[in-house]
Amino acid sequence: MNLQQLRFICAVVHQNFNVSAAAEALYTSQPGVSKQIQLLENELGVKLFARMGKRITGMTAAGEQVYNFAQRVVRDVENIRKMGQQFSRGDCGNLVIATTHTQARYMLPTGIKRFAERYPKVRLQLRQGNPSQIAEMLATGGADVAIATETISSYNGLVALPCYQWNRIVVAPIGHPILEERPLTLEKVAAYPIVTYDATFAGRSAIDKAFAERGLKPDVVLSAVDSDVIKTYVELGLGIGIMAQMAYDPTRDPALGVVNAAHLFEPSTTYLALRKDAYLREYLYDFIEIFAPHISRLTVDAALAAEDG
Numbered sequence: 001m002n003l004q005q006l007r008f009i010c011a012v013v014h015q016n017f018n019v020s021a022a023a024e025a026l027y028t029s030q031p032g033v034s035k036q037i038q039l040l041e042n043e044l045g046v047k048l049f050a051r052m053g054k055r056i057t058g059m060t061a062a063g064e065q066v067y068n069f070a071q072r073v074v075r076d077v078e079n080i081r082k083m084g085q086q087f088s089r090g091d092c093g094n095l096v097i098a099t100t101h102t103q104a105r106y107m108l109p110t111g112i113k114r115f116a117e118r119y120p121k122v123r124l125q126l127r128q129g130n131p132s133q134i135a136e137m138l139a140t141g142g143a144d145v146a147i148a149t150e151t152i153s154s155y156n157g158l159v160a161l162p163c164y165q166w167n168r169i170v171v172a173p174i175g176h177p178i179l180e181e182r183p184l185t186l187e188k189v190a191a192y193p194i195v196t197y198d199a200t201f202a203g204r205s206a207i208d209k210a211f212a213e214r215g216l217k218p219d220v221v222l223s224a225v226d227s228d229v230i231k232t233y234v235e236l237g238l239g240i241g242i243m244a245q246m247a248y249d250p251t252r253d254p255a256l257g258v259v260n261a262a263h264l265f266e267p268s269t270t271y272l273a274l275r276k277d278a279y280l281r282e283y284l285y286d287f288i289e290i291f292a293p294h295i296s297r298l299t300v301d302a303a304l305a306a307e308d309g
Helices: 003-014 019-025 030-044 061-088 101-107 109-118 131-139 186-190 202-213 227-235 282-291 297-308
Strands: 049-052 055-059 093-099 122-128 145-149 158-166 168-173 194-197 220-224 240-244 256-260 268-275
Touching: 003 019, 003 030, 003 061, 019 030, 055 061, 093 131, 093 282, 101 109, 101 122, 101 145, 101 227, 109 122, 109 282, 131 145, 131 158, 131 268, 145 282, 158 297, 168 202, 168 227, 186 202, 194 202, 194 227, 220 227, 227 240, 227 256, 282 297
Parallel strands: 093 122, 093 145, 194 220, 194 240
Antiparallel strands: 049 055, 145 268, 158 268, 168 240, 168 256
16 A cells, blocks of 8 residues: 555545546546556455446445545645645745635735735645535645635535625616615516526525515526626626625726615625645745734634634
Protein backbone atom coordinates (compact mmCIF):
# COMPACT_ATOMS: atom_id res chain seq x y z
CA MET A 1 0.00 0.00 0.00
CA ASN A 2 1.29 3.48 -0.80
CA LEU A 3 0.15 7.08 -0.79
CA GLN A 4 -0.26 7.17 -4.55
CA GLN A 5 -2.82 4.37 -4.43
CA LEU A 6 -4.80 6.21 -1.74
CA ARG A 7 -4.76 9.37 -3.85
CA PHE A 8 -6.06 7.38 -6.81
CA ILE A 9 -8.98 6.01 -4.74
CA CYS A 10 -9.96 9.51 -3.59
CA ALA A 11 -9.68 10.94 -7.10
CA VAL A 12 -11.91 8.23 -8.60
CA VAL A 13 -14.60 8.93 -5.99
CA HIS A 14 -14.30 12.70 -6.42
CA GLN A 15 -14.68 12.31 -10.20
CA ASN A 16 -17.93 10.34 -9.82
CA PHE A 17 -16.17 7.01 -10.53
CA ASN A 18 -14.84 8.21 -13.87
CA VAL A 19 -11.33 6.71 -14.00
CA SER A 20 -10.30 8.72 -17.05
CA ALA A 21 -11.30 11.98 -15.36
CA ALA A 22 -9.45 10.94 -12.20
CA ALA A 23 -6.32 10.19 -14.21
CA GLU A 24 -6.57 13.57 -15.96
CA ALA A 25 -6.98 15.36 -12.62
CA LEU A 26 -3.83 13.65 -11.32
CA TYR A 27 -1.85 14.16 -14.55
CA THR A 28 -1.37 10.44 -15.10
CA SER A 29 -2.76 7.69 -17.33
CA GLN A 30 -6.05 5.84 -17.00
CA PRO A 31 -4.37 2.38 -17.22
CA GLY A 32 -1.96 3.44 -14.46
CA VAL A 33 -4.82 4.39 -12.13
CA SER A 34 -6.69 1.16 -12.84
CA LYS A 35 -3.58 -0.93 -12.27
CA GLN A 36 -2.74 0.69 -8.93
CA ILE A 37 -6.31 0.25 -7.68
CA GLN A 38 -6.23 -3.40 -8.69
CA LEU A 39 -2.88 -3.90 -6.90
CA LEU A 40 -4.33 -2.40 -3.72
CA GLU A 41 -7.44 -4.59 -3.95
CA ASN A 42 -5.22 -7.64 -4.35
CA GLU A 43 -3.12 -6.62 -1.35
CA LEU A 44 -6.16 -6.06 0.86
CA GLY A 45 -7.99 -9.10 -0.43
CA VAL A 46 -11.26 -7.20 -1.00
CA LYS A 47 -12.92 -5.33 -3.85
CA LEU A 48 -13.09 -1.59 -3.21
CA PHE A 49 -15.21 -0.65 -6.23
CA ALA A 50 -18.35 -2.15 -7.72
CA ARG A 51 -18.00 -2.78 -11.45
CA MET A 52 -20.16 -3.45 -14.46
CA GLY A 53 -17.81 -5.05 -16.92
CA LYS A 54 -14.72 -2.84 -16.87
CA ARG A 55 -16.64 0.24 -15.76
CA ILE A 56 -16.62 1.34 -12.12
CA THR A 57 -20.16 2.10 -10.96
CA GLY A 58 -19.75 2.70 -7.22
CA MET A 59 -18.09 1.53 -4.03
CA THR A 60 -18.39 -1.66 -2.05
CA ALA A 61 -18.99 -1.54 1.71
CA ALA A 62 -15.30 -2.25 2.27
CA GLY A 63 -14.39 0.41 -0.28
CA GLU A 64 -16.39 3.07 1.53
CA GLN A 65 -14.48 2.41 4.74
CA VAL A 66 -11.12 2.40 2.96
CA TYR A 67 -12.07 5.64 1.19
CA ASN A 68 -12.83 7.34 4.53
CA PHE A 69 -9.40 6.40 5.86
CA ALA A 70 -7.73 7.29 2.56
CA GLN A 71 -9.24 10.78 2.65
CA ARG A 72 -7.82 11.39 6.11
CA VAL A 73 -4.37 10.15 5.12
CA VAL A 74 -4.25 12.24 1.95
CA ARG A 75 -5.45 15.35 3.82
CA ASP A 76 -2.96 14.81 6.64
CA VAL A 77 -0.13 14.50 4.12
CA GLU A 78 -1.32 17.71 2.44
CA ASN A 79 -1.43 19.44 5.84
CA ILE A 80 2.14 18.30 6.56
CA ARG A 81 3.22 19.69 3.20
CA LYS A 82 1.54 23.03 3.92
CA MET A 83 3.10 23.18 7.37
CA GLY A 84 6.54 22.60 5.85
CA GLN A 85 5.94 25.36 3.33
CA GLN A 86 4.79 27.65 6.12
CA PHE A 87 8.10 27.37 7.94
CA SER A 88 10.35 27.28 4.88
CA ARG A 89 8.68 30.00 2.78
CA GLY A 90 5.69 31.44 4.59
CA ASP A 91 4.84 34.13 2.04
CA CYS A 92 4.76 31.78 -0.98
CA GLY A 93 2.20 29.23 -2.11
CA ASN A 94 -1.28 28.87 -3.60
CA LEU A 95 -4.66 30.06 -2.41
CA VAL A 96 -7.72 28.55 -4.10
CA ILE A 97 -11.00 30.34 -3.39
CA ALA A 98 -14.28 28.65 -4.34
CA THR A 99 -17.14 31.09 -4.68
CA THR A 100 -20.16 32.21 -6.69
CA HIS A 101 -20.12 34.65 -9.57
CA THR A 102 -21.78 37.38 -7.49
CA GLN A 103 -19.20 37.13 -4.71
CA ALA A 104 -16.30 36.95 -7.20
CA ARG A 105 -17.59 39.85 -9.26
CA TYR A 106 -18.87 42.26 -6.62
CA MET A 107 -17.57 41.43 -3.13
CA LEU A 108 -14.10 39.92 -3.55
CA PRO A 109 -12.18 42.25 -5.91
CA THR A 110 -11.17 44.86 -3.32
CA GLY A 111 -10.06 42.25 -0.79
CA ILE A 112 -8.21 40.18 -3.36
CA LYS A 113 -6.36 43.29 -4.59
CA ARG A 114 -5.24 44.09 -1.04
CA PHE A 115 -4.21 40.48 -0.47
CA ALA A 116 -2.25 40.31 -3.73
CA GLU A 117 -0.38 43.49 -2.81
CA ARG A 118 0.51 42.04 0.59
CA TYR A 119 1.42 38.57 -0.72
CA PRO A 120 2.76 38.99 -4.27
CA LYS A 121 4.29 35.49 -4.22
CA VAL A 122 1.01 33.71 -3.48
CA ARG A 123 -0.73 32.44 -6.60
CA LEU A 124 -4.48 33.09 -6.42
CA GLN A 125 -7.12 30.98 -8.14
CA LEU A 126 -10.88 31.56 -8.21
CA ARG A 127 -13.15 28.58 -8.83
CA GLN A 128 -16.80 29.42 -9.43
CA GLY A 129 -19.94 27.34 -9.04
CA ASN A 130 -23.23 27.16 -7.22
CA PRO A 131 -23.15 26.83 -3.40
CA SER A 132 -23.40 23.03 -3.43
CA GLN A 133 -20.56 22.73 -5.96
CA ILE A 134 -18.47 25.16 -3.94
CA ALA A 135 -18.98 23.18 -0.73
CA GLU A 136 -18.01 19.98 -2.55
CA MET A 137 -14.84 21.61 -3.92
CA LEU A 138 -13.80 22.60 -0.42
CA ALA A 139 -14.74 19.28 1.19
CA THR A 140 -12.76 17.25 -1.35
CA GLY A 141 -9.64 19.43 -1.18
CA GLY A 142 -10.18 21.31 -4.43
CA ALA A 143 -10.20 24.66 -2.62
CA ASP A 144 -8.73 26.21 0.53
CA VAL A 145 -11.71 28.39 1.40
CA ALA A 146 -15.30 28.73 0.17
CA ILE A 147 -17.49 31.83 0.14
CA ALA A 148 -21.20 31.50 -0.61
CA THR A 149 -24.68 31.89 0.81
CA GLU A 150 -26.39 29.56 3.31
CA THR A 151 -25.88 26.11 1.76
CA ILE A 152 -22.23 25.78 2.80
CA SER A 153 -23.14 26.41 6.45
CA SER A 154 -24.81 22.98 6.70
CA TYR A 155 -22.30 20.90 4.70
CA ASN A 156 -20.75 18.02 6.64
CA GLY A 157 -17.06 18.39 7.41
CA LEU A 158 -16.98 22.17 6.99
CA VAL A 159 -16.85 25.01 9.50
CA ALA A 160 -18.81 28.06 8.32
CA LEU A 161 -18.40 31.58 9.70
CA PRO A 162 -20.98 34.29 8.90
CA CYS A 163 -19.54 37.24 6.98
CA TYR A 164 -22.45 39.59 6.28
CA GLN A 165 -26.18 39.71 5.53
CA TRP A 166 -27.68 40.96 2.31
CA ASN A 167 -31.05 41.28 0.63
CA ARG A 168 -32.58 41.89 -2.76
CA ILE A 169 -33.60 44.60 -5.15
CA VAL A 170 -35.94 44.72 -8.13
CA VAL A 171 -34.37 46.09 -11.31
CA ALA A 172 -36.11 47.15 -14.51
CA PRO A 173 -35.40 49.31 -17.58
CA ILE A 174 -35.64 53.04 -16.93
CA GLY A 175 -39.26 54.10 -17.34
CA HIS A 176 -40.75 50.73 -16.38
CA PRO A 177 -43.90 51.18 -14.23
CA ILE A 178 -42.62 48.86 -11.46
CA LEU A 179 -40.04 51.52 -10.59
CA GLU A 180 -42.83 53.91 -9.56
CA GLU A 181 -44.69 51.46 -7.32
CA ARG A 182 -44.74 52.66 -3.72
CA PRO A 183 -45.03 50.70 -1.61
CA LEU A 184 -43.62 47.80 -3.58
CA THR A 185 -45.52 44.57 -2.87
CA LEU A 186 -45.08 40.95 -3.90
CA GLU A 187 -48.39 41.13 -5.74
CA LYS A 188 -47.11 44.02 -7.86
CA VAL A 189 -43.85 42.21 -8.58
CA ALA A 190 -45.69 38.99 -9.51
CA ALA A 191 -47.74 40.89 -12.11
CA TYR A 192 -44.69 40.99 -14.42
CA PRO A 193 -42.42 38.33 -15.97
CA ILE A 194 -39.41 37.79 -13.69
CA VAL A 195 -35.72 37.15 -14.33
CA THR A 196 -33.85 35.89 -11.26
CA TYR A 197 -31.37 33.34 -9.91
CA ASP A 198 -31.33 29.65 -10.67
CA ALA A 199 -32.88 27.38 -8.04
CA THR A 200 -29.46 25.90 -7.17
CA PHE A 201 -28.42 29.18 -5.61
CA ALA A 202 -29.29 29.60 -1.94
CA GLY A 203 -30.55 33.16 -2.41
CA ARG A 204 -33.32 31.86 -4.67
CA SER A 205 -34.93 29.90 -1.82
CA ALA A 206 -35.83 33.12 0.02
CA ILE A 207 -37.52 34.46 -3.12
CA ASP A 208 -39.57 31.30 -3.67
CA LYS A 209 -40.53 31.15 0.00
CA ALA A 210 -41.81 34.72 0.06
CA PHE A 211 -44.09 34.22 -2.95
CA ALA A 212 -45.32 30.82 -1.72
CA GLU A 213 -46.29 32.23 1.68
CA ARG A 214 -48.50 34.79 -0.08
CA GLY A 215 -50.03 32.16 -2.35
CA LEU A 216 -48.46 33.71 -5.45
CA LYS A 217 -47.00 31.90 -8.46
CA PRO A 218 -44.55 34.27 -10.15
CA ASP A 219 -43.83 33.88 -13.86
CA VAL A 220 -40.06 33.25 -13.83
CA VAL A 221 -39.21 33.44 -17.53
CA LEU A 222 -35.46 33.09 -17.09
CA SER A 223 -33.23 31.69 -14.32
CA ALA A 224 -29.51 32.44 -14.29
CA VAL A 225 -26.47 31.73 -12.14
CA ASP A 226 -24.99 35.11 -12.88
CA SER A 227 -26.18 38.59 -11.79
CA ASP A 228 -24.77 40.13 -14.95
CA VAL A 229 -26.85 37.75 -17.06
CA ILE A 230 -29.96 38.78 -15.12
CA LYS A 231 -29.25 42.45 -15.82
CA THR A 232 -28.57 41.79 -19.51
CA TYR A 233 -31.94 40.17 -20.10
CA VAL A 234 -33.78 42.73 -18.02
CA GLU A 235 -32.24 45.44 -20.21
CA LEU A 236 -33.53 43.53 -23.26
CA GLY A 237 -37.06 43.73 -21.86
CA LEU A 238 -37.53 40.05 -21.03
CA GLY A 239 -38.86 40.88 -17.56
CA ILE A 240 -38.07 42.61 -14.30
CA GLY A 241 -35.14 41.29 -12.27
CA ILE A 242 -34.87 40.17 -8.66
CA MET A 243 -31.22 40.02 -7.61
CA ALA A 244 -28.70 40.71 -4.86
CA GLN A 245 -28.44 44.35 -3.87
CA MET A 246 -24.61 44.37 -4.18
CA ALA A 247 -24.83 43.42 -7.86
CA TYR A 248 -26.26 46.82 -8.89
CA ASP A 249 -23.98 49.74 -9.70
CA PRO A 250 -25.67 52.89 -11.04
CA THR A 251 -22.48 53.87 -12.85
CA ARG A 252 -22.13 50.52 -14.62
CA ASP A 253 -25.88 49.95 -15.05
CA PRO A 254 -27.23 53.29 -16.32
CA ALA A 255 -30.02 51.64 -18.33
CA LEU A 256 -31.57 50.12 -15.21
CA GLY A 257 -33.63 51.56 -12.40
CA VAL A 258 -33.86 49.93 -8.99
CA VAL A 259 -36.36 49.51 -6.14
CA ASN A 260 -35.33 48.24 -2.74
CA ALA A 261 -37.10 44.92 -2.03
CA ALA A 262 -35.54 44.14 1.36
CA HIS A 263 -38.94 44.40 3.04
CA LEU A 264 -40.32 41.62 0.81
CA PHE A 265 -37.76 38.88 1.44
CA GLU A 266 -35.92 37.38 4.38
CA PRO A 267 -32.26 38.43 4.44
CA SER A 268 -29.60 35.96 3.38
CA THR A 269 -26.21 35.40 4.99
CA THR A 270 -22.94 34.95 3.17
CA TYR A 271 -20.60 32.50 4.88
CA LEU A 272 -16.90 31.78 4.67
CA ALA A 273 -16.20 28.07 5.10
CA LEU A 274 -13.10 26.00 5.88
CA ARG A 275 -12.45 22.28 6.15
CA LYS A 276 -12.40 21.42 9.81
CA ASP A 277 -9.31 19.22 9.42
CA ALA A 278 -7.28 21.61 7.26
CA TYR A 279 -3.95 23.20 8.17
CA LEU A 280 -4.29 26.95 7.59
CA ARG A 281 -1.36 28.90 6.23
CA GLU A 282 -0.65 32.33 7.75
CA TYR A 283 -1.69 34.06 4.56
CA LEU A 284 -5.09 32.31 4.64
CA TYR A 285 -5.76 33.80 8.07
CA ASP A 286 -4.84 37.19 6.63
CA PHE A 287 -7.11 36.73 3.61
CA ILE A 288 -10.03 35.90 5.91
CA GLU A 289 -9.49 39.01 8.00
CA ILE A 290 -9.16 41.19 4.89
CA PHE A 291 -12.45 39.90 3.48
CA ALA A 292 -14.32 39.84 6.80
CA PRO A 293 -12.52 42.04 9.37
CA HIS A 294 -14.66 40.74 12.25
CA ILE A 295 -13.34 37.19 11.71
CA SER A 296 -9.98 37.25 13.46
CA ARG A 297 -7.50 34.41 13.76
CA LEU A 298 -8.78 33.79 17.29
CA THR A 299 -12.33 33.53 15.96
CA VAL A 300 -11.28 31.03 13.28
CA ASP A 301 -9.28 28.90 15.71
CA ALA A 302 -12.10 28.92 18.25
CA ALA A 303 -14.61 27.80 15.60
CA LEU A 304 -12.34 25.00 14.40
CA ALA A 305 -11.64 23.89 17.97
CA ALA A 306 -15.35 23.89 18.82
CA GLU A 307 -16.15 21.80 15.75
CA ASP A 308 -13.33 19.39 16.54
CA GLY A 309 -14.55 19.06 20.10
